[in-house]
Amino acid sequence: MSAKEKTMLIRTLLYIILTVLAVAFLSPVFIVFLNSFKGKLFISESPFSLPDKDTFAGLENYFSGLEKTGFFSAFGWSVFITVFSVIAIVLFTSMTAWYIVRVKNRFTKALYYIFVFSMIVPFQMVMFTMTKTAGELGLDTPWGIVVIYLGFGAGLAVFMFCGFLKSVPLEIEEAAMIDGCNPVQTFFMVVFPVLKPTAITVAILNAMWIWNDYLLPYLLIGSEYKTIPVAVQYLRGGYGSVDMGALMAMLVLSVIPIIVFYLFCQKYIIKGIVAGAVKG
Amino acid sequence: MALKKYFPVFVLPTLAAFTIAFAVPFILGLFLSFTEFTTVIDAQWVGIANYIRALSNDDFINALWFTVRFTVVSVVTVNVIAFALATLLTKGLKGTNIFRTAFFMPNLIGGIVLGYIWQLIINGVLRFFDVTITYDPKYGFWGLVILMNWQLIGYMMIIYIAGLQNIPTDLQDASKVDGASRLQTLRNVTIPLVMPSITICLFLTITNSFKLFDQNLALTAGAPSKQTAMLALDIYNTFYGRIGWEGVGQAKAVIFFAIVAVISFIQLALTRRREVEQ
Incomplete structure (x- = not known):
């Protein structure tokens, strides 16, 4: 076998391995998709068979799932909470980070380390006391949870913005100040545009976290306002029998917005993760 | 100013x-x-009474060991597979973006949804043996490992790809010219140069595995009889499942926090030392 044939063979083998793996990676979602069209009693019985004329149930599962979970309202609350929390985090923490980096004193230094420290604290440590505190302050509403997400997201976001700001030269900012801009104008007209790449990274990392977060919205607002993960878990309920049909349909509906978002923003997501990892 | x-x-x-x-x-x-x-x-x-009750609580100790075993197995499997995939995808093949897209996709799905997706698949497979995932804690354990791999491999792969692409190719070529075998090149050239990526991936997989909650809740909810409950779930159950145990729950949470903090510091200190300045 010639060297050329050998590389061809290796390439073909690589493609086969990668294709098999990619199919394996995508098949769980596909299997759930197929099962969402089967009658609910047939799903657990034979999850790997295609729907046939006995088991096919059309969109029945989707209708019963939508009714049982209030999926559209859950989708709305998920969008509301994710969008406003991400805006609040990007806006307020970038301002804070700029202040910390430019006003160098013992206080801002301590503040920086406290923010960084909060990143390693697991949620369970503050789960109970945070829920109580937020409840006392009347923050157990969709707007209130935005404040809580700002507080929880602050650690990573401040850390990332500070890391980037340290490498931004002072000159332009000083020029803006000399031209008569006050710090607020300077920040929004000169500094924030420079921060855009980091802002996108922060926005994507936080959006992924908040959109999928279950425990915090469940504990804080779960009885009145359900987000998508809370609605899906609600379907499961206690340990009783589960409507597998409705569950499959809701899983499909939960995954669709994520796939759409991913296909549109793939470039930014991948970049965001790499940037987040380098600084994280 | x-x-x-x-x-x-x-x-x-x-x-x-x-x-x-x-x-x-x-x-x-x-x-x-x-x-x-x-x-x-x-x-x-009540002083340290809650800590004593927490540490003499069988559920907590069981959850601790389950979590430790789970974390060790997941960290090894996720990182080895992610690194291998990253190596395959940086060989200059055409169309690697499609594969990258496919491998990364599961990462964006939330823990609760992931848990139910895998519950269907795993119960479907176990059906051939007439059991379900809650029949034996072993099934729950390996189910969680598979789920964790499925979720995290893509994310770590992205970080490894970025790390591998940063290596100047002349270094690898030079080691080939010097007669190093593939394994030697991997061990002595590639791995030291991607050490920053390894640091961050280890850190992310350890903390993510250790703090796992949603996936655990959805896949097994701790069944059978709390044997597959990890630390986070056990703390949750102690707070909200048993009246009069709130203090113990909080003590468990502090212990949990202390463990996570210690692991994070040791891990960062160890791997930072091994990084190579380029």
């Missing part, structure tokens, strides 16, 4: 939210772990 006076504009909103969501609950949590309480205001100082 004029900026200093603008503290209320620039820092106060973040600091206020941070205080409410994190700082006060954190300090209050530390305090409450030494008390007995049901509603916070009725807290009675």
